[in-house]
Amino acid sequence: MPIRNPFRPQHSTTARRRILPVLATAALTVLALSACSAPTTTPRGPEFFDWADVQVAADGQTVKLWMWGGDDQGNAYVDDVLAPAAAAQGVTLERVPIADTKDALNRVFTELQAGRNTDGAVDLVWINGDNFRTGKQADAWFCEWTDLLPNMTAVSATDPLLTEDFGTPVDGCEAPWHKAQFSFVYNSATVPDPPTTIEGILEWAEANPGRFTYPAAPDFTGSAFLRSVLYSESGGYENVPSTFSDEAFDELSPALFDRLDALAPSLWREGSTYPATSEQLTKLFADGEIDMMMTYGPATLTALVENGTLPDTTRVLTVDDGTLGNASFFGIPSNSGNIAGAMVVANEALSVEQQVAKADPAVWGQFTVLDLDALSADDRALFDALPQSPVVPSFDILSQNANPELSAEWVPALDDAWRTRIAAR
Amino acid sequence: MTVTTTSVDLDTARSNQQQRRMPGDHGRPLTQSRGLARALRILSTALIALWFALPFLPLVLWSFADQWMHPAAFPMETGTDGLTAAIANGGGRAFLHSLALSLVVAAIATPLGAMAARALSRGQVRFGKAITVLLFSPVMLPPFAAVLGLNVLLLRAWVPPVVGVVLVLVAVAIPYTTFSMRAAYAAYDDGFDEAARTLGASSRLTLWRIHLPLIAPALARSAFLAFLVGWSDYLITLVVGGGHLVTLPLIIASSASGVGNESSVAVLSLSAVIPPLILLGLIARSRNLDPGRQR
Numbered sequence A: 001m002p003i004r005n006p007f008r009p010q011h012s013t014t015a016r017r018r019i020l021p022v023l024a025t026a027a028l029t030v031l032a033l034s035a036c037s038a039p040t041t042t043p044r045g046p047e048f049f050d051w052a053d054v055q056v057a058a059d060g061q062t063v064k065l066w067m068w069g070g071d072d073q074g075n076a077y078v079d080d081v082l083a084p085a086a087a088a089q090g091v092t093l094e095r096v097p098i099a100d101t102k103d104a105l106n107r108v109f110t111e112l113q114a115g116r117n118t119d120g121a122v123d124l125v126w127i128n129g130d131n132f133r134t135g136k137q138a139d140a141w142f143c144e145w146t147d148l149l150p151n152m153t154a155v156s157a158t159d160p161l162l163t164e165d166f167g168t169p170v171d172g173c174e175a176p177w178h179k180a181q182f183s184f185v186y187n188s189a190t191v192p193d194p195p196t197t198i199e200g201i202l203e204w205a206e207a208n209p210g211r212f213t214y215p216a217a218p219d220f221t222g223s224a225f226l227r228s229v230l231y232s233e234s235g236g237y238e239n240v241p242s243t244f245s246d247e248a249f250d251e252l253s254p255a256l257f258d259r260l261d262a263l264a265p266s267l268w269r270e271g272s273t274y275p276a277t278s279e280q281l282t283k284l285f286a287d288g289e290i291d292m293m294m295t296y297g298p299a300t301l302t303a304l305v306e307n308g309t310l311p312d313t314t315r316v317l318t319v320d321d322g323t324l325g326n327a328s329f330f331g332i333p334s335n336s337g338n339i340a341g342a343m344v345v346a347n348e349a350l351s352v353e354q355q356v357a358k359a360d361p362a363v364w365g366q367f368t369v370l371d372l373d374a375l376s377a378d379d380r381a382l383f384d385a386l387p388q389s390p391v392v393p394s395f396d397i398l399s400q401n402a403n404p405e406l407s408a409e410w411v412p413a414l415d416d417a418w419r420t421r422i423a424a425r
Numbered sequence B: 001m002t003v004t005t006t007s008v009d010l011d012t013a014r015s016n017q018q019q020r021r022m023p024g025d026h027g028r029p030l031t032q033s034r035g036l037a038r039a040l041r042i043l044s045t046a047l048i049a050l051w052f053a054l055p056f057l058p059l060v061l062w063s064f065a066d067q068w069m070h071p072a073a074f075p076m077e078t079g080t081d082g083l084t085a086a087i088a089n090g091g092g093r094a095f096l097h098s099l100a101l102s103l104v105v106a107a108i109a110t111p112l113g114a115m116a117a118r119a120l121s122r123g124q125v126r127f128g129k130a131i132t133v134l135l136f137s138p139v140m141l142p143p144f145a146a147v148l149g150l151n152v153l154l155l156r157a158w159v160p161p162v163v164g165v166v167l168v169l170v171a172v173a174i175p176y177t178t179f180s181m182r183a184a185y186a187a188y189d190d191g192f193d194e195a196a197r198t199l200g201a202s203s204r205l206t207l208w209r210i211h212l213p214l215i216a217p218a219l220a221r222s223a224f225l226a227f228l229v230g231w232s233d234y235l236i237t238l239v240v241g242g243g244h245l246v247t248l249p250l251i252i253a254s255s256a257s258g259v260g261n262e263s264s265v266a267v268l269s270l271s272a273v274i275p276p277l278i279l280l281g282l283i284a285r286s287r288n289l290d291p292g293r294q295r
Helices: A010-036 A051-058 A072-087 A101-113 A129-137 A150-154 A198-207 A220-233 A246-266 A278-286 A298-306 A339-349 A352-359 A377-384 A410-423 B010-019 B035-053 B056-063 B081-088 B091-121 B128-140 B143-156 B161-186 B191-198 B203-232 B235-239 B248-256 B262-285
Strands: A062-068 A092-098 A124-127 A174-181 A183-187 A292-295 A314-317 A325-331 B065-067
Touching (some): A051 A339, A062 A339, A072 A092, A072 A298, A072 A339, A072 A352, A092 A101, A101 A124, A101 B235, A124 A129, A124 A339, A129 A325, A174 A339, A198 A292, A220 A246, A220 A278, A220 A292, A220 A410, A246 A410, A278 A292, A292 A298, A298 A314, A325 A339, A339 A352, B056 B065, B056 B081, B056 B262, B065 B081, B065 B262, B081 B091, B091 B161, B091 B203, B091 B248, B091 B262, B143 B161, B161 B235, B191 B203, B203 B262, B235 B248, B248 B262
Parallel strands (some): A062 A092, A062 A124
Antiparallel strands (some): A124 A325, A183 A292, A183 A314
């Protein structure tokens, strides 16, 4: 039995005990009520008349760029090259490293759901494909802003890689940043006489059991491999309609899966299991367990060879039938509070200086989105003077006969069919 | 009768006392293992220690590996590339952010948990069992669903992101602090407080000089648990914090999602393991502060 102070008047304690819970309940109720009463209309973002208008609004803004942080070179490029250039124009660029671009989309969707329409935490996202489409369906992007960027004049208006993002029309809702080319990679020490076509790669794999595999769909790289083989089995990309239809799928996909079914016993671990991600595939190649792999980001190969992750004898294979190409972009969520600042950063990233610096394999090695033929002779010379990578050929060789991406509806259809036909084999 | 002390040999008395065990005397307890059992005990302890320590070995090796390819058992080139990359990636700032966040969470969640545990353990709370269940609910709910839903609420209420992160993490930490403090209060003797009060100490003085020094080790333990909640969180910091707080787990997760960053990820992971280990060492040494000590 605790002893109470007999001199302390009892009523004050009881009064305090009564008041505290009442206050706490009241505060919680106010919080809950204010939380439920928010309106949810889709924001359209500010309107700008011209570029000078944007520059005035951008001065002093802090832009948070949410980008996948798994590439040290990319992080260093943004921190050390792009951010100082943005700072010179009065915009502070802060990088938010994320493990998955969907994390940024989730944040934006939550903010929109909560009615926070003008002060979102995400100002700029490095994005393409599926994530762009998801955001566009949810009306989450600020649109029709890329025409205002002065540096967009150096970008071709008719380049199919830049007007459509995996079949989704770009419509000025994202500004191009760099291009990527799906590439097959081999170890020249163990594959002295590499194949020259995609069918040739599959035949090589059958002749060398256990030395080849691909990531399981729906991994981004694994599903790009499915599309590559689909093109090859259909006799070229021109035979596969870009827009998805059940008829085209039923007509073309059996050949693809019959081929992969026949290939499976010759794969790494007899095809009983597949690497789950392209990172795991790269690890297998780095550890010498397989002799050939594939990547949608050949830009990083040079650095991976230099830092010793991949063997010195790593080479990119150019195939006669060409490979898939895509571009990645900057998107601005419509509820960002620093839209003008984000536009200044996207414009700066498109400048010749930034695109040249980014294309240098020692910096990041990402392929430019600028139309090289339309550049002035001086600017063109800057690109021509870039050091060649011993691993990756230059973009004009790599992108020869480049295949366009299929529309986004093809991707889940092929992935699901692969799961039921090949993975469950 | 005269008693002479000269006949009593103090050393003999002591040695006799050691040989003759009196009831209540310390001796070799029955629970202490001997022979084969002892050997097994030591072996199993060593194996468990090894089991805990082994995962850190590749982490340490990778931290200093500039080049390490598959067939090689040890790094082929050692150096500080990993450290440089970790710092270039913002590791230093993230470390400070993590430290500040975890300390704030511990500073708020520990006293709250102690108060809740004190009230619940005395049985003076109405609906005590229901409240216990309620206090544990943050641990039982699936975090992803709870956080996404909660974030809408926080955003609508215009709670600043950093404050929101602290609020949610404190809610997650309170079950741990409450639980560990309940165990401490179950063994706590109210008699110390009562004795101090009957001797005329005010309630505040009793709290500062008697109560807190006696429960200090338990407070340190639960503060450690609360610290870990803040230190290891990825989801809440990212989703609720909205990029305003870039902590170590955020940097580690994003770095680890790529290839070729093994050594910088190892450096970052080691730097994330060391502060809790230091705290754990401090807690292991902590004991009751001398209650009622005069300054």
